[in-house]
Structure formats: C-alpha cells, structure tokens
Amino acid sequence: MSGYFISFEGGEGCGKSTQIQLLMEFLQAQGHEVLLTREPGGTHLGEALRNIIQHDSAGQAICSEAELLLFAASRAQLAREIIQPALDAGKIILCDRYLDSTTVYQGVARSLDPAKVEAINRFAAGTVRPHCTILLDLDPETGMQRIQARSEGALDRIEREPLEFFRAVRQGYLDLAKSEPERIQVLDASLDPKTLYQKIRDVIEPSLT
Ligand code: Z5A
Numbered sequence: 197m198s199g200y201f202i203s204f205e206g207g208e209g210c211g212k213s214t215q216i217q218l219l220m221e222f223l224q225a226q227g228h229e230v231l232l233t234r235e236p237g238g239t240h241l242g243e244a245l246r247n248i249i250q251h252d253s254a255g256q257a258i259c260s261e262a263e264l265l266l267f268a269a270s271r272a273q274l275a276r277e278i279i280q281p282a283l284d285a286g287k288i289i290l291c292d293r294y295l296d297s298t299t300v301y302q303g304v305a306r307s308l309d310p311a312k313v314e315a316i317n318r319f320a321a322g323t324v325r326p327h328c329t330i331l332l333d334l335d336p337e338t339g340m341q342r343i344q345a346r347s348e349g350a351l352d353r354i355e356r357e358p359l360e361f362f363r364a365v366r367q368g369y370l371d372l373a374k375s376e377p378e379r380i381q382v383l384d385a386s387l388d389p390k391t392l393y394q395k396i397r398d399v400i401e402p403s404l405t
Contacts, residue, residue: 199283200404201325203294206332207365208355209342210385211392215332216290218393219400223288228404231282234292236270239277245270250352258353260306264313267298268320275324283324288404295321296329296372296380301354304368305361328403330396331373332385336362339385 204212216232223230236246245266249258258266271294282289295317303313336359343355373380381399383392 199285199287199289201279201283201289201327202400203291203326203329205293205296205329205369206385207334207336207339207362209339210332210334211389212292212332214389215393215396216292219396220290229287231287231289233274233278235274235294235297236267238274241273242270260302260308264298264302264308264316268316272320275321279324294326299372300365300368305364328400329380330399331369331380331382333382334385336366
C-alpha cells in the first residue's frame with residue numbers, strides 16, 4: 197500500500213504548525229502511521245540550510261536566485277531521503293510547506309521567472325508531489341501580529357520583509373489554488389483553532405477511508 201502526502205501552506209502565522217500537530221495526534225489515534233516533517237528542513241542537510249536561509253550570517257544579504265536554489269536543495273534531499281521512503285512504507289506524510297511555497301514566495305513575491313522556478317521545482321521534487329494541500333488563508337496583518345506576539349518582536353530574515361511582500365504571497369497562493377482546485381483546499385485561517393481543525397478533518401478524512 198502506498199502512503200498519502202499532505203502539504204500545508206499559507207502566509208506567516210496562519211497556524212500551520214498548530215493544525216499539523218492536532219491532525220497528527222488525531223491520525224495516530226486512528227491507528228495511522230504518520231510522518232511529520234517541514235521545509236526548509238526535515239533532514240540533516242535541510243536543517244543546516246534552514247539555518248542559513250533564515251538567519252543571514254553577519255548581516256549578509258542572500259540574493260533571490262541563491263535563495264531559490266537553497267530551498268530547492270533542501271527539498272531535493274527531503275523528497276528522496278524522507279518522503280518517498282515514507283510513501284513506500286504506506287505512511288501519511290504531513291509536511292509544513294513544500295513546492296507551493298517556492299512557487300509563491302520565490303516565483304511571485306520575489307518576482308523570479310515563474311517558468312524557471314517551475315523547472316527547478318520539477319528538478320528538485322521529481323515525482324514526489326502532495327496528493328492534497330491545505331492552504332490556510334489569512335490576511336498578512338493578522339499573521340504578522342500573531343508572529344510578533346509569539347516571538348516578542350524578534351523576526352527572522354524573511355519575516356522582516358514589508359507587508360507588501362506578504363500581500364503578494366497571499367494573492368499568489370489564492371491564484372495557485374484557483375489553478376489547481378482539486379489538490380489545493382483553501383480554508384479560512386482566521387477561524388478559531390478548533391473550528392479550523394474540524395474543517396481540515398472534513399477535507400482530509402474522506403481521502404483516508
Ligand atoms: N519559504 C520560502 O520562501 N520558500 C520555500 O520554498 C519554503 C519556505 C519552503 C519558513 O519559515 C520561511 O521560508 C517562510 C516561507 C519561506 N517565511 N517566512 N517568514 P518558518 O517555517 O519558520 O515559518 P512559517 O512556515 O511561516 O510558520 P510560522 O511562522 O511558524 O507560522 P505557522 O506554523 O503557520 O503558525 P503557528 O506556529 O501554528 O501559529 C503562529 C501563532 O499564531 C502561534 O502563537 C499560535 O498560537 C497562533 N495561532 C495559531 N492558530 C491560530 C488561530 N487559529 N487563531 C489565533 N491564533 C492562532
């Protein structure tokens with residue numbers, strides 16, 4: 197039996213980590229084998245890259261092209277070392293961000309050539325693609341307020357981008373969801389966590405029975 201791959205996407209502070217944790221506990225209680233992972237990260241290489249991407253060492257800027265390739269390198273390793281074997285073992289994979297983050301953050305908000313971003317995405321992920329994607333849609337002002345409250349104002353390199361950047365991210369995600377309505381399910385992330393969790397279950401459970 198092959199597994200089932202669910203990715204979670206959305207702007208800053210939309211509640212992915214909170215919902216993934218709730219869903220993992222539910223699925224495990226149902227007897228499923230669940231693998232929880234994230235991007236960038238999830239492997240030794242990916243976690244090292246995450247540190248480079250998020251915390252610009254000595255204040256050095258990372259150009260958009262290099263940033264794109266760092267995310268792609270993290271994904272290439274994660275797809276082959278972790279996700280494909282878990283799929284082969286019949287597990288449910290819950291991944292905090294995946295391909296769509298690159299399409300939207302680098303291809304839309306950073307204004308890199310979408311065709312090149314798509315080609316690099318294809319090269320990095322190969323055939324390892326999510327069966328279902330939950331997009332948690334939230335206005336960027338609310339998302340940033342949540343992040344600032346959580347981190348007491350300490351923001352990482354990408355979180356320090358202006359609100360315009362995150363508005364472009366949100367619109368990019370909504371446009372992407374329109375182009376792939378069967379895979380990408382858009383949910384209102386301003387709902388309280390319990391209500392949102394129930395809506396995520398409503399989307400996912402039919403595919404797992
Ligand atoms: N990035 C990219 O550019 N290209 C790529 O290809 C990839 C990523 C893969 C990864 O950051 C960064 O890399 C990210 C995109 C970029 N950009 N930034 N900045 P990350 O992994 O560190 O962060 P994140 O993915 O943006 O997640 P997050 O900021 O940690 O937020 P979250 O996981 O979506 O939310 P949360 O931790 O569950 O909740 C945030 C806070 O809100 C917390 O205090 C909760 O208690 C609260 N919360 C959660 N849900 C609710 C609801 N429903 N109501 C009210 N409050 C809530």
